[in-house]
Amino acid sequence: MVRVEHSLSEAFKVTEAWESFLQTKYGENTSSKSTEAFRVYTEDEETTVTKFYRENHEKQTLAHVLAQKLKYGTLDKAQMGVWEALEFLNGLVDESDPDTALPQMVHALQSAEAARRDGRPRWMILVALIHDLGKYLFFMGEPQWTVVGDTFPVGCQYSDKIVYRAFLNNNPDHCHPVYSSKYGIYSPNCGLDKVHLSYGHDEYLYQVCKPYLPKEALYCIRYHSFYSCHTEGEYSWLLNEFDLQMMPHLKIFNQYDLYSKAEQPPDEKALRPFYEELIKEYFPPSIDW
Numbered sequence: 395m396v397r398v399e400h401s402l403s404e405a406f407k408v409t410e411a412w413e414s415f416l417q418t419k420y421g422e423n424t425s426s427k428s429t430e431a432f433r434v435y436t437e438d439e440e441t442t443v444t445k446f447y448r449e450n451h452e453k454q455t456l457a458h459v460l461a462q463k464l465k466y467g468t469l470d471k472a473q474m475g476v477w478e479a480l481e482f483l484n485g486l487v488d489e490s491d492p493d494t495a496l497p498q499m500v501h502a503l504q505s506a507e508a509a510r511r512d513g514r515p516r517w518m519i520l521v522a523l524i525h526d527l528g529k530y531l532f533f534m535g536e537p538q539w540t541v542v543g544d545t546f547p548v549g550c551q552y553s554d555k556i557v558y559r560a561f562l563n564n565n566p567d568h569c570h571p572v573y574s575s576k577y578g579i580y581s582p583n584c585g586l587d588k589v590h591l592s593y594g595h596d597e598y599l600y601q602v603c604k605p606y607l608p609k610e611a612l613y614c615i616r617y618h619s620f621y622s623c624h625t626e627g628e629y630s631w632l633l634n635e636f637d638l639q640m641m642p643h644l645k646i647f648n649q650y651d652l653y654s655k656a657e658q659p660p661d662e663k664a665l666r667p668f669y670e671e672l673i674k675e676y677f678p679p680s681i682d683w
Contacts, residue, residue, distance in 0.1 A: 408583050411638040412630045420645035437558070444558070446489040450539040451561035454592035456548040456573060462540060462593040467601055469682040471534055476673045476681070477666070479527050486532055490543035498526050503660040506669065509650040517611045518643070520672055522650045525615055528595025528602070530683060545591040545619040547629060550578025555626035577631075585634035591620060602683055606676050613640040614647040624648065 436444065483498035506523035514522075531541045546556045548567060551574055556562065567573040580589060591597065600616035607615075622628045624644050633641075 408633055408635060408638060409630065411635070412627075412633060415638060415641050415645075416627050418642075420642050421649035442489050446538060446543060447558040448561050449537075450490070450543050450592070451558060452564045453539055454546075454548060455565060455567050456579075456590060458540070459548050459590045459593045463590075463597065466531070466598050469602060472530075472683040473680050474683065475679050476524060476527070476677050477670055479530055479683070480524070482530055482533050483526065486529055488526075488529070488542045489538045498529060499662065500659045502526060503662060503665055503669075505650045507660050507665070509647075512650075514646070514650075516672060516675065517608055518614070518647060518650075520676060521607075521611045521614050521647060523669055523672070524599070524603075525618055525647075525651060526595060526599075528597070528599030528615075531595060531598055541594050543592075543594060543619065544621045545594060545596055545617075546622055547578075547580075547632065548590050548592055549573050550580055551576045553622045553626070553628040555622045555628045557621070580632060582631050583634050584632060586617065586620075586632060586637050589632055591617075594619065596620075602681065606681070610640060610643045614644050617644055618647065618651055 480499060480502060483502060486498045488498060488501075502523050502525075505525070506519050509519045509522040529541055532538060544557050546552065549572075552559060552562045552568070562568055572578055596616050596619050600612055603612060603615060617624065623630075623632075624641060625648070
């Protein structure tokens with residue numbers, strides 16, 4: 395793998411910008427549910443979420459991630475339109491999510507309507523609608539542990555801020571002499587584009603949408619589940635200047651992904667014409683999956 399070296403001055407600029415980013419507020423919770431009530435993970439009982447993360451953390455190795463990228467990066471598994479893919483989500487409830495037990499189609503429309511209500515750019519409203527479409531992996535036979543859940547870097551030391559961090563002690567990479575070191579296979583400030591995150595719907599949908607969407611939209615899709623970074627402030631040493639430019643968009647988008655789960659299910663039939671028109675602005679009738 396190629397290592398990219400950066401000067402001390404470049405690293406300092408990124409660090410300074412990251413500190414500023416962490417101190418700036420991007421969006422807020424406007425739902426009726428308190429902010430503290432979201433993303434609550436219990437560790438003293440065995441729940442569906444706990445079981446999910448136990449398996450996810452034990453199996454998301456660097457070797458697995460590379461194999462999945464090779465398998466699905468060819469985008470030769472299906473051809474269909476975006477709304478057709480959205481309809482698949484009616485058949486999936488995310489086992490990793492402690493905040494909703496509703497089908498993913500409901501979550502997609504909740505997120506999009508929240509962004510639309512706030513007058514966000516049309517690309518962000520679209521991203522709010524489609525950001526979880528990569529979960530189509532589940533309908534191609536992939537188990538949920540490699541489809542959903544928070545993502546985290548593989549090939550380097552795990553952050554203590556990763557959800558259910560202790561479960562990663564059972565990952566084969568945990569004791570690897572290189573993969574367990576701070577920098578692992580990466581170089582400081584190499585940029586997230588050169589980092590392998592645990593494989594799931596984020597990376598898959600990013601590859602599907604790459605020919606069609608602007609860079610800000612693609613960034614939100616690719617890293618929206620990387621909570622230990624964009625919310626907890628970890629892994630700053632991996633980021634480059636491009637990441638810092640994109641992070642504010644990701645933080646704004648995150649409020650629509652997370653806090654909209656407290657809202658009432660929207661009327662899919664009534665909203666469909668608006669969103670089909672929005673999809674047409676960016677996508678052809680059928681795309682590769």
